[in-house]
Amino acid sequence: MASDATRQLFLTGLRNAHAMEHQARELMERQIERSTDYPQVEARLRQHLEETKTQIERLNTIFDELGESHSEFKDAAMAFLGNMAAIGHAVAPDEILKNQLANNAFENYEIAAYKSLLALAQDGGASASAVNTLKQNLAEEEAMAKWVSEHVGEVTLDYARRTHAS
Numbered sequence: 001m002a003s004d005a006t007r008q009l010f011l012t013g014l015r016n017a018h019a020m021e022h023q024a025r026e027l028m029e030r031q032i033e034r035s036t037d038y039p040q041v042e043a044r045l046r047q048h049l050e051e052t053k054t055q056i057e058r059l060n061t062i063f064d065e066l067g068e069s070h071s072e073f074k075d076a077a078m079a080f081l082g083n084m085a086a087i088g089h090a091v092a093p094d095e096i097l098k099n100q101l102a103n104n105a106f107e108n109y110e111i112a113a114y115k116s117l118l119a120l121a122q123d124g125g126a127s128a129s130a131v132n133t134l135k136q137n138l139a140e141e142e143a144m145a146k147w148v149s150e151h152v153g154e155v156t157l158d159y160a161r162r163t164h165a166s
């Protein structure tokens, strides 16, 4: 049986994850618009944007299953990770590089958030299918973090070539 305290912690974690994914979606939408010179980055961001929309739906399914509303915490979504959003907003010549570094941090933050949720899930009252759902989200974050980490060098050199060419 789930303890009430653990359930509350789990619900708070879920709400934070929901806010985090909203922030991720907004960041990626902005970055996609500004990554057209880097088609490989743009394509991977588009893929992860679609994954992120699905992740939000998955989180909503868990809220429904727990009998909790997911429409009452828009403010938290707006305020969450403001610093990251500022990085995403910054217009600088090397914006593409700054975004790769920020995305590396953001994806690893997301990984830790899902690991934390998974640690609480069972005692927090999550069903087996909810646990699997969280694992699906985690796997997508891990894949994206790996991609960002593996491509940061390549994107940097691409940027360097463009800077020298102009």
Ligand SMILES: [Fe+2]
Binding pocket: 024, 048, 052, 107, 110, 140, 141, 144
């Ligand atoms: Fe992500």
